[in-house]
Amino acid sequence: MDFTLSKEHEMARTLFREFAEKEVKPLAIEVDETEEFPKATVEKMAKAGFMGIPIPKEYGGQGCDVLTYAMCVEELAKVCGTTAVIVSAHTSLCCDPILTYGTEEQKQKYLPDLASGKKIGAFGLTEPGAGTDAQGQQTKAVLEGDEWVLNGSKIFITNGKEADVYVIFAITGMIEKRGRMTKEISAFIVEKGTPGFSFGTKEKKMGIRGSSTYELIFTDCRIPKDNMLGQQGKGFGIAMHTLDGGRIGIAAQALGIGEGALDRTIAYVQERKQFGRAIGAFQNTQFQLADMATKAQAAQFMVYKAACTKDQYTKDHKTSYNVEAAMAKLYAAEMAMEVTTKAVQLHGGYGYTREYEVERMMRDAKITEIYEGTSEVQRMVISANLLK
Amino acid sequence: MKVVVCVKQVPDTKGGVKFNPDGTLDRAAMLTIMNPDDKAGLEAALRLKDQYGAEVTVVTMGLPKAEEVLREAMAMGADKGILVTDRVLGGADTWATSQTLAGAIRNLDYDLIITGRQAIDGDTAQVGPQISEHLGIPVISYAQKIQIEGDSVVVERQYDDRYHVLKAKMPCLITALAELNEPRYMTPGGIFDAYKAEITTWGRADLKDVEDSNLGLKGSPTQIARASDKVRKGKGEKVTLDPSESVEYIMNKLKEKHVI
Amino acid sequence: MNLEEYKGVFVFAQQVDNKVSGIALELIGEGKRLAEKLATEVTAVLVGSDVKGLADELAAYGADKVIVVDDPELKEYRTEPYAHALASVINQYKPEILLVGATAIGRDLGPRVSARVHTGLTADCTSLEIGDFPINPIPGKEQKHNQLLMTRPAFGGNTIATIACPDFRPQMATVRPGVMQKLEKKEGAKAVVEEFNPGFTPDNKYVEIVEVVKNLTDTVDIMDAKILVSGGRGVGSPENFKILDDLAEAIGGTVSCSRAVVDAGWKNKDLQVGQTGKTVRPNVYFAIGISGAIQHLAGMEESDIIIAVNKDETAPIFDVADYGIVGDLNKIVPMLTEQIKAAVANK
Secondary structure, eight states, X not given: OOOSOOHHHHHHHHHHHHHIIIIIGGGHHHHHHHOOOOHXXXXXXXXXXXXXXXXXXXXXXXXXXXXXXXXXXXXXXXXXXXXXXXXHIIIIIIIHHHHHHOOHHHHHHHHHHHXXXXXXXXXXXXXXXXXXXXXXXXXXEEEETTEEEEEEEEEEETTTTTOSEEEEEEEEEEEEETTEEEEEEEXXXXXXXXXTEEEEEEOOOSSOTTSOXXXXXXXXXXXXXXXXXXXXXXXXXXXXXXXHHHHHHHHHHHHHHHHHHHHHHHXXXXXXXXXXXXXXXXXXXXXXXXXXXXXXXXXXXXXXXXXXXXXXXXXXXXXXXXXHHHHHHXXXXXXXXXXXXXXXXXXXXXXXXXXXXXXXXXXXXXXXGTSSSOHHHHHHHHHHHHTO | OEEEEEOOEEEOSSSOOOBOTTSSBOGGGOOEEEOHHHHHHHHHHHHHHHHHOOEEEEEEESOGGGXXXXXXXXXXXXXXXXXXXXXXXXXXXXXXXXXXXHHHHTTSOOSEEEEESOOTTTOOOOHHHHHHHHHTOOEEEEEEEEEXXXXXXXXXXXXXXXXXXEEXXXXXXXXXXXXXXXXXXXXXXXXXXXXHSOOEEEOGGGOSSOOGGGSTTTTOSOEEEEEEEOOOOOOOEEEEOOHHHHHHHHHHHHXXXXXX | OOGGGOOOEEEEEOEETTEEOHHHHHHHHHXXXXXXXXXXXXXXXXXXXXXXXXHHHHXXXXXXXXXEEXXXXXXXXXXXXXXXXXXXXXXXXXXXXXXXXXXXXXXXXHHHHHHHHTOOEEEEESEEEEEEESSSOOTTSOOEEEEEEEEEEEGGGTEEEEEEOTTSSSEEEEEOTTSSOOOXXXXXXXXXXXXXXXOOOOOTTOOEEEEEEEOSOOOOOTTTXXXXXXXXXXXXXXXXXXXXXXXXXXXTOEEEEOHHHHHTTSSOGGGBBSTTSBOOOOSEEEEESOXXXXXXXXXXXXXXXXXXXXXXXXXXXXXXXSEEEESOHHHXXXXXXXXXXXXXXXX
16 A cells, blocks of 8 residues: 555646646635636636546546546645635536536547537536435426427536536436336536526525636526437435535545634634744644644544545446445545634634635635535445445 | 756745754755746746747756656656756756756757846856857847747847847747746646656766767866855844934944845 | 957947947047056047047047047948947057947947957956956966956845856957946046948848937836835825926936835836835936835835935834934925936036
């Protein structure tokens, strides 16, 4: 078991870190204050190939592994939670399902623009009445001739109004399963600008405030038959599989947020003087930092392990990674919440002010315990695997 | 069109300078980077690649570890990387370094050679012009803008109070300033490709038309008589005087230090 | 190369638009000091077109001799004809030392010439001395005397190195403007003037000057400024920055500021020195009414000379200032400006 990163991965990390420090960090406070989607940053990331890291070269991507992608999200999250989730949602929740389940025509049509960052991707599963209970969704798709007609709405969609390509889930019928009638759910690719596809409210959020979180509204929205993604009725499985991968991205985001807060706190406690010495000289501070660093390190190993396990699956199409992904997300998110909360505390009064940024990191951390499967859902996945 | 870019791996003196407890430089703790002026030169070459389909070859002279900057250059888009390394080349001053690089470049086909103006460790700005002298080609230093016109380059050459627009027939050598452009980032895919690619390694034997007497420490006209790390600045003097005395104090110090 | 043949201290007398550059005079001053130690003369090498008339000025500032290389090809600076001129002078006159200004011209000309004549060049020297090499005798190694010892910063300014060029001639050094002192002008002083033209035949190394574009404005990037007059919140108001503007003008510096000033909206962010602003390394940094928060110090503590004026004696700026003055900037700064104006006018 070799815990050292390869030279390539180290160089990739240097690239991500330099980019984050130079291009993303200076804007983080402003993005949070104005709640504006950092479009210029996304263009720069696109130019540097960050919007298609794990997409194969034949589809215009960088052809790298999931570990490299996770490191990118991690480094971005250290300085800005918003920028990190933009990349994560785009890559894991839109590019990945099209790559995995798309027909060759669909892949050729959508992936190059997505991988190059020319277009941004999003994923629409959640509805007002269907969060953890994803099957409680009500958006319908009815086949009329050569078109599917969508009706319904999705909420809390990341990259909401800024995306161009959406993977949307809808009920395409009722089927009998084990003696009961259950919803048949299918996946679709919907393009922005399709008549009948509009946007509702922009959510005002606690954190990741620059992320474009919108309600998507479908009113007799007609899409070509060819835009069904994967087989009819396989939508739920597609959503779950996609979320398994997405969890690795979010785990990386949470990891980065926690690490970023920890780094700032380490610097701060060495500068801040009270009672004639740096507060870092007090054992209470030292012990807290030790706990925070240990948890952050543990989270990093779990995130990297999950990423590498998914890479193994990409090679052999056998190795399952959903438990690793769930554990990584569960742990990293709870670590991020704990570490950022402690970071604010160790900054004292200054930590409560926006200038010192740790309070933003705490606000950003919270969502990682909720979206792409709440921590409760992760526990369900993990325990189901233990007790099968 | 063929462009050769010379790059150097240097300690990051502008960023992570660390000091030992005794105030001397902690060199071991310093990160290495591609010299900023060289990176700008590489970016200029890559833009020529984007625009004219130029082939970009990157050359570096250094320890085996210097291959890292070649990988970085290739991850940014350079086509080939050449590492010139050999124990006998070590300890070289700018004369010997420029002789070495000229000897390496003589093996290559080139229309344009681009070097950085100066490295942030040596800070001499000499190697570029000296290479051009050894190769007998024109040099344009301090380039702030580079364009191609047929078989010539048209360059804006910076001076203290003006700039010249110069035209020179290729082959020629240009030294680039960091202000010349905003270098692109590597791409993640580029990094993995760069490590898969072959880097050509040359030693002394591969240098063309260079005498041993011009290489390495022995071939260096300048020699170090003494070197010491500048000790970190500490507290100075502090005075509390009435205004006119304060002014007199400052004036004396300014005169003493040749400021006025 | 017979080193014994090489005698004399030569200085490349840079001129632009037929005006002698200040650096040329500074180098003549320094060259004279070195020449005296070597019991020899200082010669200025004047290269240009229609420049003979400048020889008197060079003599007035200390040149014993002036060699004039005058040719139409030399009207505007171009590397090749100038390199040919200087290299020819070296081969003809064999100086033991040649000093060149570390300007945009000198830092291009110096290396090309040193490579042409195969000698060593040490760049950006901050001090020059005549001494022995090796400095301390080493058994079994010849200790040479009357060598030019050239001291310069390296490693981004974190190392000081002293360089010698024992086996090659001339010993060449470039020196930045403002480092050396020019001598007092002696009106009417005369030098031996000799004309020398090696002949200029354009070859492949000559480049064509298509256009000469002079800088319109003199806006200095604070990172390039050699002297910064930096103000903090203690200055009190944007209007009061005028006293800093006046000081900067008098001393030839540029105004910069701390973050507090930018946050207050008094100055633009591109004048901000500090961790979230710019890192500067001027020769002189005046910290006026700046408390010296650690984020500010990170941006300027590598300045050569830091002069701080603050009415609070516990201000952290005094921990890094070379010269700290506890006092009222409103009284001190204007008076200082007047004194500097007077001193400059008297030169």
